[in-house]
Amino acid sequence: MSLIHSFKLVLAPPHPAGKPFLVAGAVVAVVGLALPYTAARIIGVLAFLFVLFCFYFFRDPERVLPADDTAVVAPADGHVVSVMQVAPPAELEIGAEPRWRVAIFLSVLDVHVNRMPVAAQVTKIAYHKGQFVNASLDKASDKNERNALALRLPDGRTMAVVQIAGLIARRILCHAREGASFAAGERFGIIRFGSRTDLYLPPGIVPVVRVGQTMVGGETVLAHL
Template identity: 40%
Template structure:
């Protein structure tokens, strides 16, 4: 396991603030109260560990395959439905959505190999990720990857009530490989995947998936 570079500043600042708070408590606030000092130290350690785990990147074997659409994020499947995708396709698509809790790995990975044909970032609100309007009103990005056979998969990173910053590493015209990083959502949220209607979905509502590992669907031949 390693830690993601997006967490370097946050982890450093958190560590320094907690260290300063504990030194202040030890020398001034609770100098005669060892119980209070110990409780503060334990609480600080727990908080720091929670912050660090947000940025972990576990070592895992990645799933590859031209026909596979692999999960772009860790989390829980909360939506599988046929819906109108109105931004890019402007037609019916099959949507699979993954909810990322603060305890999940927050790296986002390319679900397929191909070329980025469309990218757009939208500033917005921070509704809870499962809110019906979060897909259209929250801070979000839209990425469309075209496969070698011409089929296209749309990904949408959506910020939630806790997540306040979406990171992306792709741009239009860029070739991407299945399983490589395409972005990061700080402190969790949701990723929507829009597939052709004839894609063979391999997951069910409530399934826990792993980014880069779990097969969400198989594309039609």
């Protein structure tokens, strides 16, 4: 990765979901630094640092899809913590047959924007309340708060992508709606402050990634249809 590309990644414009945090932090920073009191100025400095962190956390860089119409791209940045065959979430009603699932853990340092893995239509969205255990653990797929999307490909096959809250993350945002169609790599949501994204491939499709591999949302190829 070139130095210029690294700067572009760090300085990418923030996602709209970060606006409330950025505005609130900026107001506190300005007021705190303007007051002639030591305690107020300390708060102002801390608020300024918080604004810088939010600019970094909510960054939303542009991504370039691979030149391969059969590619299934990563729905999130992060690293792979699990590759195994399991049944998709029952609430999506896309069958109980085990299929390959790739689980991606997002630390607070990763880009947290979620992207569509393929061109598909959202057929069902199911929100499930749950716990907030460490998202890197395998049990997070079943135990944690999650938002699951069932996807139908143009050829009729089904997939699923699941946004999962983590130990720190407490807010899953999804602007996708049932019946809406998305292009591959298109943004559909974000999870605030550390999380996990699971991708359930169509039956019979085998992933081409391994545990520990680093993912770039919208660019890294996870499988081929």
